[in-house]
Amino acid sequence: MWCLILSSALALTVSPVPQHWKNWANKGLWTLLVISLALSAVNLVGKLVSLYGERLKASQRSIDISKNIANAAIYIVAILILLDIWGAPTTAIIFFIVLAAVVVLVAFRETLPNFLAGVQLNTRGQFKVGDYIKLGTGEEGYIKEMNLTDILIESPNESTILLPNRKLMQTTVTNYGHLMKKAKEPFRFFNRVHLTELTGLKAKNLKELADVLKTAPDSIMYYHTHHFLAEHHYLTPEPANDFAVWVSDVLGDETLGEKLANIDAFEFSTLSALRERIVNVIGEHISSGQELRKAPEGREFYFMKSASVVMSTPYAARDLREFVEALRRLSLGSLYFHIFESRLRLGKVTNDFSVWMKDSLEEQELAEAIEKVNPYTYTLEGVRSQLIKLIEKRIK
Amino acid sequence: MKLSDYEPIVGKGSIEELSLLASKLSGKVIQNINSTFTGGGVAEILSRMLPLLSELGVDARWSVIKGDLAFFEVTKKLHNALHGKDEKISAQDISVFQETSRKNIKELELYGDIMFIHDPQPVALIERKKELGKEWIWRCHIDVSSPNETAWDFIKPWVIQYDTAVFSAPAFSNPLPMRQFLISPSIDPLSDKNKELSQDIIDSVLSKYGIPSDKPLIVQVSRFDYLKDPVGVIQAFKQVRRSIDCRLVLAGGIATDDPESGKVLAEVQDKAEGDRDIHVLLIPPGSDIEINALQRAATVVVQKSLKEGFGLTVSEALWKAKPVVASAVGGIPLQVKNKFTGLLSHGIEGTAYAIKQLLGNPEYAKWLGQNGREHVKHNFLITRHVKDYMVLFLTLGHSEEIVYL
Numbered sequence: 001m002w003c004l005i006l007s008s009a010l011a012l013t014v015s016p017v018p019q020h021w022k023n024w025a026n027k028g029l030w031t032l033l034v035i036s037l038a039l040s041a042v043n044l045v046g047k048l049v050s051l052y053g054e055r056l057k058a059s060q061r062s063i064d065i066s067k068n069i070a071n072a073a074i075y076i077v078a079i080l081i082l083l084d085i086w087g088a089p090t091t092a093i094i095f096f097i098v099l100a101a102v103v104v105l106v107a108f109r110e111t112l113p114n115f116l117a118g119v120q121l122n123t124r125g126q127f128k129v130g131d132y133i134k135l136g137t138g139e140e141g142y143i144k145e146m147n148l149t150d151i152l153i154e155s156p157n158e159s160t161i162l163l164p165n166r167k168l169m170q171t172t173v174t175n176y177g178h179l180m181k182k183a184k185e186p187f188r189f190f191n192r193v194h195l196t197e198l199t200g201l202k203a204k205n206l207k208e209l210a211d212v213l214k215t216a217p218d219s220i221m222y223y224h225t226h227h228f229l230a231e232h233h234y235l236t237p238e239p240a241n242d243f244a245v246w247v248s249d250v251l252g253d254e255t256l257g258e259k260l261a262n263i264d265a266f267e268f269s270t271l272s273a274l275r276e277r278i279v280n281v282i283g284e285h286i287s288s289g290q291e292l293r294k295a296p297e298g299r300e301f302y303f304m305k306s307a308s309v310v311m312s313t314p315y316a317a318r319d320l321r322e323f324v325e326a327l328r329r330l331s332l333g334s335l336y337f338h339i340f341e342s343r344l345r346l347g348k349v350t351n352d353f354s355v356w357m358k359d360s361l362e363e364q365e366l367a368e369a370i371e372k373v374n375p376y377t378y379t380l381e382g383v384r385s386q387l388i389k390l391i392e393k394r395i396k
Numbered sequence: 397m398k399l400s401d402y403e404p405i406v407g408k409g410s411i412e413e414l415s416l417l418a419s420k421l422s423g424k425v426i427q428n429i430n431s432t433f434t435g436g437g438v439a440e441i442l443s444r445m446l447p448l449l450s451e452l453g454v455d456a457r458w459s460v461i462k463g464d465l466a467f468f469e470v471t472k473k474l475h476n477a478l479h480g481k482d483e484k485i486s487a488q489d490i491s492v493f494q495e496t497s498r499k500n501i502k503e504l505e506l507y508g509d510i511m512f513i514h515d516p517q518p519v520a521l522i523e524r525k526k527e528l529g530k531e532w533i534w535r536c537h538i539d540v541s542s543p544n545e546t547a548w549d550f551i552k553p554w555v556i557q558y559d560t561a562v563f564s565a566p567a568f569s570n571p572l573p574m575r576q577f578l579i580s581p582s583i584d585p586l587s588d589k590n591k592e593l594s595q596d597i598i599d600s601v602l603s604k605y606g607i608p609s610d611k612p613l614i615v616q617v618s619r620f621d622y623l624k625d626p627v628g629v630i631q632a633f634k635q636v637r638r639s640i641d642c643r644l645v646l647a648g649g650i651a652t653d654d655p656e657s658g659k660v661l662a663e664v665q666d667k668a669e670g671d672r673d674i675h676v677l678l679i680p681p682g683s684d685i686e687i688n689a690l691q692r693a694a695t696v697v698v699q700k701s702l703k704e705g706f707g708l709t710v711s712e713a714l715w716k717a718k719p720v721v722a723s724a725v726g727g728i729p730l731q732v733k734n735k736f737t738g739l740l741s742h743g744i745e746g747t748a749y750a751i752k753q754l755l756g757n758p759e760y761a762k763w764l765g766q767n768g769r770e771h772v773k774h775n776f777l778i779t780r781h782v783k784d785y786m787v788l789f790l791t792l793g794h795s796e797e798i799v800y801l
Contacts, residue, residue: 064519193413194580195787196578198563200571219797235736235767249734250724296742298541298703298725304567304578308798309790311416331409345798 001036030085037092045070052122062148067392082245095325114149117165127151127168130179132321136172139163142179146290156322158186180319180395183360187194187353189315189326192337194308196227201303203291206251209243209301210282213229218271219305222345225265225274227306233380241265243278246301251293256285269349309339320361323353324391332380339375339383353387366394397444397586399451405585406779409552414779417786418452420801426456426789427508431517432469433460437581438514438537441781444584448782461504461518467496471517477547478516478540481704493550494520506530510789513558522557531792534558537581539705539726541567557756560792564706565727577788580730582781584770585713590715593692601689605645607675612642614695617687617712619648620661620678623703625642625723628744630667630674632700635748640755647677647690671740692716696754696761700747701725711776713740714768719761721750731776737768 012025046067053063077096083090105112127133127143133153134140141155151163161244199220203209213221224242242259248257259281268274286292295301313334317323327335338352348355350371357367369390403411428446430438442458449456463471470489477483497520498530506524511532525532534555540548540563555561561576563569568578583590603610608642618624626646633644650657661678668674671769679686691697697713697720711731713720720738722728732738739750740777754761774780784788 028418099570113667191413191416193417193783193787194783195791198569198578200569231773232733232736232771235770245733249740297730298567300567302569304566305797307575307787307791309787310798310800311420322429331413333413392690 002033005033005036016244027085034078034081034085041074042071045074054256054383057245062146065148100182103257111149113265114165116147117169118146118150121168122163126173127175132176132179132325134174134176134325135163135168137167141322154191156317156326158316177322177396180321181319183356183362185356185360186316186318187323187356187360189313189330189334190310190337191313191319191331191334192308192310192341193333194230194306196223197303197305197307199303202300204295204300206247206253206256206282207292210286211248212303213275213282216275216303217305218275218345220269220303221275221278223306225278226340226344227304229340229380231377233332233336235379242301243282246295250295250299250301253285253290253293256282259285264374264376265344266376268344268348271344273370274344279350308341310336320363320391320395324388324395327384327388330384335380335384363394366390375380397447397584399448401586402777404710406773406777410779410783412443412684414452414783414786414800417783417790418449418454421454421786424455424509424789425507426454426510426512427506427549428456428458428512428514429461429504429518429521430458431461431463431468433458437792441581442514444587444778445782445785448778449785452782452786457508459504459521461496461500461521463496463500463517466492468517472714474516474547474551475538477544478538478551480539480542480703483547485544485550490550492770497521505537510792516551519551519554522554525557531560532558533560533562533563533788534794535579536568537564539565540570541565541726560788562788565730567726569660577791579781579784579788580727580776581706581708581716582776582778583708584778585715589688590712591688593685593689597685598689598693602693604686605675605677605690607643607645607693609693611673612640612695613645613693614642614696614698614751615645615647615690616698616700617647617691617709618701620650620657620664622656622660623701624648625700625702626660626664627667628702628747629698629700630664632698632744632747632751633674635745636751636755640752642695642755643673643675645675645677645690645694647675647679647687649679649681669797688716688734691718694718696721696751698747698751699723699728700741700744701728704728707731708776710738711772713728714765715776717762717765717769719754719764720768721747721754723747731771732768733771738764 009026009029012022012029015022033244034113045134049066049070050063053066080090080093085091119257121127129143129146131143132141133143139153139155139161143151144154144160145152150165152167153161153163155161156230201212203212228242244260247253247260247368260278262276263330265274268277315326315330317326342348342349342352354367354371357363357370370387373383378386399411399414428442430442432439446456446458461682471490473483473485473489474493477485484779500518501521501523504521506521506528509530511521511530512535513533514518514535515537519534522532556573558574561572562579563576564579564581566578585591607613608777614636616626616629618626620626624653630644636642650661665676668676691713694713697718699707699710699720699722701707702725705722706727707722710720710722710728714731714737720732721741722732722738724740724742729740730742739753741747741750790801
């Protein structure tokens with residue numbers, strides 16, 4: 001068509017028709033040229049936008065909006081050129097367009113920076129749909145959609161968050177990359193708060209201590225071999241179990257205190273086995289004929305137990321990435337519940353995390369590695385770091 | 397104070413935990429009942445805690461019983477006797493207590509879903525349990541580890557009717573038929589006694605009392621009472637000074653209702669006379685900032701009590717990250733884990749030895765002090781106290797040890 005227009009223009013130049021006819025014909029040819037160029041430009045830009053959009057995995061809605069904006073701009077420019085060719089006054093129209101542009105800019109003053117940020121983000125290609133991102137402002141999750149003005153992410157508590165693109169440009173964003181293997185069932189984190197229950201029972205010497213322990217409920221045994229882990233979780237090293245501390249500090253029997261401190265609760269899969277061992281160690285010491293020391297008044301061993309209230313938290317994890325990110329900000333009460341309480345007090349033999357990884361995520365090796373971490377030799381923060389290290393290693 | 401004021405201290409997670417617990421108590425009315433709105437430890441803790449509970453959305457209210465002077469004289473006697481003091485409770489006293497209790501049982505409006513009764517004065521209100529039902533808690537704030545038998549036997553028939561009892565230290569519990577819980581008292585990190593102070597304020601307080609900052613300062617803050625053993629502290633100090641030059645500050649008030657208090661002060665002043673390194677300061681009531689400044693100026697804080705209720709002055713010192721030497725009595729071993737958050741002692745020599753250890757090893761002293769502050773942060777601040785009360789309310793009506801909500 002463009003060849004036809006060119007040859008018509010040449011023919012018109014050499015033809016003997018009157019000048020004013022030539023002028024009209026020239027204007028007609030220019031009109032055809034501008035219209036055809038505009039249509040071609042619309043076609044070309046449409047294809048480029050589609051191609052670019054697909055490469056960025058942008059949503060169809062974003063692609064369509066971009067195409068419409070580009071088409072409108074091309075058509076406006078083409079109309080202005082045509083008006084100029086036909087000698088129509090364009091100043092008023094240009095004024096009108098500028099005014100309209102200003103109105104649009106004011107109306108979309110919030111959207112525009114997000115749009116520009118979106119273009120910048122798309123150009124850099126730092127994120128794509130399916131990446132797990134974490135913002136310096138706290139939001140995190142998998143990218144579900146990337147639009148021109150915003151990004152939709154699905155957070156570990158299963159809510160969706162619409163983040164304006166501008167926010168992503170203004171804060172630190174960590175991209176953890178690809179989608180992970182999804183669990184059959186999400187891991188739901190619980191929190192545990194507790195209250196110490198008094199029993200009114202006390203012992204003033206080793207014999208009385210052993211006598212009560214033989215018949216005491218598991219909850220007493222659990223409390224005295226575990227409460228210090230939560231109460232003194234900030235200390236490195238942590239104090240030993242209550243029996244060892246009382247025997248050493250109050251009865252002044254360092255030898256037995258050491259023996260009791262060395263009983264590692266991690267080696268026992270049930271509280272009754274742990275109880276048996278402690279009672280045996282005390283029994284052997286008594287039968288060795290050593291003098292039974294008596295605790296001063298007010299420093300007797302007071303038997304206590306723990307009353308726990310377990311509540312659900314908003315956190316859930318469907319894969320290892322979500323799990324490790326939740327683990328980072330989990331309260332210590334929650335960590336304590338899943339690591340210690342579930343293993344011995346609830347009789348699950350192992351910690352909750354390993355159970356989920358085996359049963360729901362088929363991560364046998366990782367589950368076993370976590371099982372092997374002896375939580376009694378770390379502070380709670382130390383346990384957290386160890387687990388994060390193991391999971392991050394697996395993710396990589 | 398607002399909850400958000402505590403967030404920089406205890407962290408966002410702790411405040412969120414409180415909100416979560418509070419949401420589970422929605423719709424419940426907790427009626428606190430004690431004997432006075434002002435004066436005394438119970439009124440002080442309730443006036444600090446109730447606004448926090450209310451901010452969390454927990455409907456906790458506060459009523460007081462009525463009584464005349466004769467009644468409160470009897471309850472004072474009863475209080476002392478439950479503490480173990482040798483008091484004679486006469487038939488007349490019993491009659492006054494029963495008569496006033498009867499009036500309160502009849503006249504006091506009881507509307508709570510949870511009746512939270514504090515201390516022995518209103519203990520008899522439990523007689524309305526049969527009629528009203530509801531959950532009844534007896535919160536014993538006093539040390540009943542070795543009570544006067546007559547006094548304990550007098551209140552016990554009421555105590556055992558409660559659904560739950562709460563004590564401040566393990567030693568205070570007795571074999572009782574109901575569930576008993578341990579809820580330790582707490583300090584408020586934002587109160588005048590514990591808030592951060594500038595060095596200028598600390599210096600001005602030292603200057604006001606004429607205490608030079610030229611030597612390590614050993615401080616004991618306690619009212620002048622034989623049970624706080626201020627004379628023992630002076631003896632321990634003199635043993636320390638044989639090898640390390642230092643000063644001693646004994647600061648406290650005298651109890652107006654204890655005639656022995658003046659005698660103890662006089663004895664302490666006599667022992668300290670002529671020794672320019674010993675400063676005996678009689679601090680008027682309400683001088684919380686001055687007490688705070690003296691604790692903050694200390695190199696080592698001592699609490700050499702012979703008998704102690706809970707001994708919150710220890711938590712106050714630990715909160716200021718001070719290395720503490722304290723006797724292993726009452727609630728002190730809960731606050732001082734020996735060699736982890738401070739040093740426990742059992743006599744004058746042990747106290748002197750521990751002070752010397754700390755003065756001679758400033759790095760170790762600093763480590764203990766920092767551990768002590770962490771220990772108090774996690775276990776003895778008012779936010780933990782609020783949490784414990786909410787957990788207590790949530791466990792009511794559940795006989796199981798693990799309650800899922």
